[in-house]
Amino acid sequence: MSLPSINPTKTEAWKMLEKHFEEMKELQMQDVFSEDLNRAERFKIEWQSFYVDYSKNRITEKTISLLSKLAKEVKLKEAITQQFSGEKINETENRAVLHTALRDFDNMKPEVESTLQKMKLFSEKIISGSHKGFTGKAITDVVNIGIGGSHLGPEMVTEALQFYKNHLKIQFIANIDGDDVAEKLKKLNPETTLFIIVSKSFTTQETIANACFVKNWFFKNATEEDIQKHFVAVSANEHGANEFGVSKNNIFPMQNWVGGRFSLWSSVGLSICCAVGFKNFEELLKGAFEMDNHFKNEDFEKNMPVVLALLSIWYNNFFKAESEAVVAYSQYLNKLVPYLQQAVMESNGKSIDRNGKKINYQTGTIVWGNVGSNSQHAYFQLLHQGTKLIPTDFIGFSESLHGNIKNHNILMANFFAQTEALWEGTHNKKIENSFKNFEGNKPSNSILIKKLNPQTLGSLIALYEHKLFVQGIIWNIFSYDQWGVELGKTVAKENLNAIENDDISNLKNDSTKKLIKQFSFFQK
Numbered sequence: 001m002s003l004p005s006i007n008p009t010k011t012e013a014w015k016m017l018e019k020h021f022e023e024m025k026e027l028q029m030q031d032v033f034s035e036d037l038n039r040a041e042r043f044k045i046e047w048q049s050f051y052v053d054y055s056k057n058r059i060t061e062k063t064i065s066l067l068s069k070l071a072k073e074v075k076l077k078e079a080i081t082q083q084f085s086g087e088k089i090n091e092t093e094n095r096a097v098l099h100t101a102l103r104d105f106d107n108m109k110p111e112v113e114s115t116l117q118k119m120k121l122f123s124e125k126i127i128s129g130s131h132k133g134f135t136g137k138a139i140t141d142v143v144n145i146g147i148g149g150s151h152l153g154p155e156m157v158t159e160a161l162q163f164y165k166n167h168l169k170i171q172f173i174a175n176i177d178g179d180d181v182a183e184k185l186k187k188l189n190p191e192t193t194l195f196i197i198v199s200k201s202f203t204t205q206e207t208i209a210n211a212c213f214v215k216n217w218f219f220k221n222a223t224e225e226d227i228q229k230h231f232v233a234v235s236a237n238e239h240g241a242n243e244f245g246v247s248k249n250n251i252f253p254m255q256n257w258v259g260g261r262f263s264l265w266s267s268v269g270l271s272i273c274c275a276v277g278f279k280n281f282e283e284l285l286k287g288a289f290e291m292d293n294h295f296k297n298e299d300f301e302k303n304m305p306v307v308l309a310l311l312s313i314w315y316n317n318f319f320k321a322e323s324e325a326v327v328a329y330s331q332y333l334n335k336l337v338p339y340l341q342q343a344v345m346e347s348n349g350k351s352i353d354r355n356g357k358k359i360n361y362q363t364g365t366i367v368w369g370n371v372g373s374n375s376q377h378a379y380f381q382l383l384h385q386g387t388k389l390i391p392t393d394f395i396g397f398s399e400s401l402h403g404n405i406k407n408h409n410i411l412m413a414n415f416f417a418q419t420e421a422l423w424e425g426t427h428n429k430k431i432e433n434s435f436k437n438f439e440g441n442k443p444s445n446s447i448l449i450k451k452l453n454p455q456t457l458g459s460l461i462a463l464y465e466h467k468l469f470v471q472g473i474i475w476n477i478f479s480y481d482q483w484g485v486e487l488g489k490t491v492a493k494e495n496l497n498a499i500e501n502d503d504i505s506n507l508k509n510d511s512t513k514k515l516i517k518q519f520s521f522f523q524k
């Protein structure tokens with residue numbers, strides 16, 4: 001069955017929200033906390049070791065109830081059931097969307113179980129050193145070669161779980177930038193390095209070119225038969241991986257119902273397993289599984305992904321906020337934003353609805369940000385005193401992993417201070433100097449988690465996965481394709497042809513022609 005395809009702007013709830021917005025848009029909301037002593041209690045969700053406070057938003061109870069009504073009218077509940085039950089909700093690619101099946105410990109598919117088993121055995125051999133390289137030495141370095149979803153998730157998680165890491169050094173070659181590849185290879189010894197080529201399609205230009213380059217580098221010291229000890233592949237295209245030279249045994253399968261940007265839970269997570277061990281990887285999956293259950297079963301108004309998605313819709317579609325920031329008060333999460341950028345913007349950057357019609361409302365928020373407290377000394381000026389409304393998610397943890405409580409308390413005091421300062425501003429204070437005035441009324445969500453560990457990280461990632469799904473359903477778009485990345489790939493091939501053959505005559509665009517001419521001239 002197809003997903004419901006309801007234009008959200010035609011619903012009764014949307015019309016009511018438009019009216020409600022007229023009442024809300026000019027309100028300076030700072031005083032609501034003194035007027036309603038229950039506000040912080042009412043607008044919070046406690047779940048496992050998560051505490052989400054969304055009281056510092058430009059909302060009332062009516063806002064939340066109208067937004068929930070919107071979710072009901074677009075048949076969100078039905079869509080959730082369709083996704084989890086494996087219906088082909090990625091209609092434009094005729095595929096199911098089942099990254100949740102990769103962590104469904106209640107009902108694990110045999111192919112998922114066998115792949116997990118294969119990842120476990122392999123990563124254990126790499127970590128223990130029983131897997132030997134071509135000169136009999138243990139592996140010391142693991143390099144993930146892949147891009148997009150075959151890079152961002154594993155890198156973000158590996159970085160986030162650094163505290164739980166073993167002795168192996170993990171690197172990521174993603175960019176086709178040859179200088180970056182050279183810099184990374186400079187630090188590697190072919191005798192002790194394992195390369196994991198990760199590409200669902202095994203046709204991605206950057207990954208294949210980088211993998212070929214690395215293979216040639218390897219052959220400077222090793223032979224064709226040594227390849228089996230140093231190259232494994234993660235792919236849904238077994239034939240392609242095989243053609244490249246990876247033996248069947250060394251190929252970790254991927255299912256076509258796993259989208260690239262949701263694939264870190266699959267064999268794409270092999271570098272994570274090597275970095276932190278299978279047990280921790282399993283904990284990560286369990287955390288995501290717990291969040292899946294919360295998302296599936298909780299009422300909308302107490303459902304973290306749903307509430308965060310609805311708030312985002314409120315600002316995006318009614319306040320016309322164009323972007324939202326994510327600021328994690330943990331250096332470990334410094335790769336979270338690039339990961340979310342792919343997840344959110346590749347999924348929801350769409351302008352055709354599920355009926356194939358051009359959309360005349362805003363979709364796809366721009367996600368940006370960096371870690372706190374660094375960000376406070378960079379772009380927070382704009383959040384506080386700029387002209388744009390930028391709702392912000394603050395993420396932080398109660399425990400310091402290394403026990404540096406003094407620093408950690410300063411860090412988190414800043415987290416709490418920023419959400420308060422953004423909200424209160426200098427409201428009700430007499431400020432003589434207008435340059436020192438803070439309007440306040442700037443919304444934020446505070447996501448406070450007890451401790452960063454594999455399980456809570458899994459839940460956090462799944463929270464954002466489900467949030468973007470909810471938004472896609474409400475916006476009436478297909479979140480799980482990414483046709484928008486294809487055109488650029490075709491044009492790049494034409495341009496590469498022109499560069500390699502030193503012939504720009506077939507290029508269409510005069511600006512591009514001149515650029516390529518100049519590029520070649522500079523190269524000579």
Ligand code: F6P
Nearest residue numbers: 148149150199200201204260485
């Ligand atoms: O170009 C975008 C994209 O298709 C992403 O969706 C995907 O994560 C990435 O390329 C890499 O694809 P693959 O794993 O097939 O190499």
